[in-house]
Amino acid sequence: MDKSIPARVLDYATEVHAVADAELRKLRHDPSELLTRAIQPAIWLVLFGEVMAQVRGLGSDQGSYLDFLAPGILAQSVLFAAIFYGIAAIWERDLGVLHRYMVSPAPRSALVLGKAISSAVRGLSQAVVVYLLALVLGIAVDLNPVDLLAVAGLIALGSALFSTFSLIIACLVKTRERFMGIGQVLTMPIFFASNAIYPIDIMPDWLKAVSLANPLTYQVDALRTLMLTGGVSKFGLGIDCFMLAVITIVLVGIAARLYPRLTT
Amino acid sequence: MSQSASGDAIIRTKSLTKAFADHLVVEDVDLEVRPQEIFGLIGPNGAGKSTLIKMLTTLLPSTSGEASIAGFDLRREARRVRANIGYVPQLLSADGALTGYENLLLSTRLYLIPRRERDVRIREALEMSGLGDAADRLAQHYSGGMLRRLEITQSTMHRPPLLIMDEPTVGLDPVAREAIWSHIRDLRGHFGTTILITTHVMEEVEALCDRVGILHGGKLEKVGTPNELKAEIGPDATLDDVFARIAGEDMANVDNYGDARLARRSANAHG
Numbered sequence: 081m082d083k084s085i086p087a088r089v090l091d092y093a094t095e096v097h098a099v100a101d102a103e104l105r106k107l108r109h110d111p112s113e114l115l116t117r118a119i120q121p122a123i124w125l126v127l128f129g130e131v132m133a134q135v136r137g138l139g140s141d142q143g144s145y146l147d148f149l150a151p152g153i154l155a156q157s158v159l160f161a162a163i164f165y166g167i168a169a170i171w172e173r174d175l176g177v178l179h180r181y182m183v184s185p186a187p188r189s190a191l192v193l194g195k196a197i198s199s200a201v202r203g204l205s206q207a208v209v210v211y212l213l214a215l216v217l218g219i220a221v222d223l224n225p226v227d228l229l230a231v232a233g234l235i236a237l238g239s240a241l242f243s244t245f246s247l248i249i250a251c252l253v254k255t256r257e258r259f260m261g262i263g264q265v266l267t268m269p270i271f272f273a274s275n276a277i278y279p280i281d282i283m284p285d286w287l288k289a290v291s292l293a294n295p296l297t298y299q300v301d302a303l304r305t306l307m308l309t310g311g312v313s314k315f316g317l318g319i320d321c322f323m324l325a326v327i328t329i330v331l332v333g334i335a336a337r338l339y340p341r342l343t344t
Numbered sequence: 345m346s347q348s349a350s351g352d353a354i355i356r357t358k359s360l361t362k363a364f365a366d367h368l369v370v371e372d373v374d375l376e377v378r379p380q381e382i383f384g385l386i387g388p389n390g391a392g393k394s395t396l397i398k399m400l401t402t403l404l405p406s407t408s409g410e411a412s413i414a415g416f417d418l419r420r421e422a423r424r425v426r427a428n429i430g431y432v433p434q435l436l437s438a439d440g441a442l443t444g445y446e447n448l449l450l451s452t453r454l455y456l457i458p459r460r461e462r463d464v465r466i467r468e469a470l471e472m473s474g475l476g477d478a479a480d481r482l483a484q485h486y487s488g489g490m491l492r493r494l495e496i497t498q499s500t501m502h503r504p505p506l507l508i509m510d511e512p513t514v515g516l517d518p519v520a521r522e523a524i525w526s527h528i529r530d531l532r533g534h535f536g537t538t539i540l541i542t543t544h545v546m547e548e549v550e551a552l553c554d555r556v557g558i559l560h561g562g563k564l565e566k567v568g569t570p571n572e573l574k575a576e577i578g579p580d581a582t583l584d585d586v587f588a589r590i591a592g593e594d595m596a597n598v599d600n601y602g603d604a605r606l607a608r609r610s611a612n613a614h615g
Contacts, residue, residue: 185454
């Protein structure tokens with residue numbers, strides 16, 4: 081084990097890949113979940129979006145409310161997919177699969193990161209669905225390849241962030257029943273206390289403060305810039321990415337600490 | 345990867361203790377398992393077997409005492425300990441949503457077996473465990489016995505000097521059980537693997553174990569060969585008599601709900 085630093089980095093990458101690849105293979109064996117997950121964003125855009133678009137005062141000056149909403153729904157569908165990652169972790173613990181990860185010499189952070197990356201791939205599949213919906217609905221989607229790549233990067237980062245957050249919650253509550261309760265309680269505030277479906281500017285001050293501490297806000301802000309033609313960022317892309325990256329790193333660190341608790 | 349033990353014992357614990365709140369679950373255990381032996385840990389439900397195993401596999405930190413596994417300190421060198429043991433939990437540790445091959449691939453990667461060796465090793469291991477034909481089927485379609493063999497195989501892909509198994513044949517029919525036993529003997533024969541198992545089945549102890557340790561109330565009460573333990577009781581004594589003598593005393597006053605739940609779930613999964 082007394083290896084050079086590049087060799088150790090390579091080992092670490094192998095172990096991250098081991099976990100992520102296993103998750104993706106499972107998804108390949110049974111991709112039905114990707115289809116069912118496509119339904120929710122469709123409902124939000126078509127039902128909620130079309131109706132709310134009639135309300136004046138929502139949305140930005142440049143575009144329609146649907147334009148404003150699409151990046152928010154993209155972020156939301158990624159969030160909802162990621163937030164139930166914790167339940168998969170508890171499920172693996174209950175089965176015994178997790179024990180096998182925990183008795184391996186792989187660093188705990190590599191295990192957490194592997195799960196986060198597999199969540200990122202799930203998130204990307206959500207993005208494809210939302211983009212297709214957006215095109216059908218005539219939303220002013222920006223299809224510039226560079227911007228698409230940047231969106232992919234943001235989706236991956238957001239998925240990693242929220243799935244790791246979810247894993248932390250799982251490590252704390254430890255049972256599926258408790259997690260189901262808490263999962264619901266957490267997703268709603270994260271979603272509503274953000275700029276996903278309405279601008280921050282119309283929020284009362286206390287809610288503004290909350291939403292500024294909410295990583296989803298930064299993800300939506302960046303997505304709005306990159307997904308729409310003529311999108312404008314409120315905070316600046318640099319700030320958005322910085323916030324998401326820092327929060328993800330901190331969460332991975334915490335999760336790596338807590339993850340082994342699941343098997344004690 | 346497979347550094348052997350410095351000194352003669354592959355497991356050596358000194359006063360190993362685990363307390364939950366003020367309740368001692370494992371108390372002052374001095375256990376010594378020698379290289380290449382098959383050691384059976386028996387004891388009634390709630391005797392502390394699972395807790396002891398969890399400590400030895402680094403899943404649970406000990407409260408006090410010391411232990412070295414394959415020559416590495418359990419606390420300070422946990423990662424090296426992990427690299428030198430294989431562990432088959434009582435629960436279902438193969439991933440049913442992956443094929444047999446993929447399950448093994450995952451293990452070869454987690455244990456950092458070099459890429460060019462992976463495929464060969466997986467193929468060999470599949471042959472040895474009689475799963476060659478089932479390699480590309482999802483593990484959820486395996487029978488209980490096949491699953492167990494897959495689990496043992498995935499825990500030994502890195503050829504650890506020590507393999508720890510928690511009730512390896514629970515829930516299996518007699519034929520599958522025999523197959524697991526011979527698989528375990530083969531592992532020792534081919535790779536010189538030392539094996540520690542827990543079990544409730546005295547037949548299993550007779551069939552497999554060189555030595556036995558009896559855990560009761562968190563303490564390691566007795567260690568010896570099956571014949572030594574039987575001889576202590578009487579000329580015609582069986583291991584069941586030995587077990588009943590030790591366990592019979594307080595079967596009534598242990599809270600076994602958790603144990604029962606685990607055993608039944610595992611039995612269901614593998615049955």
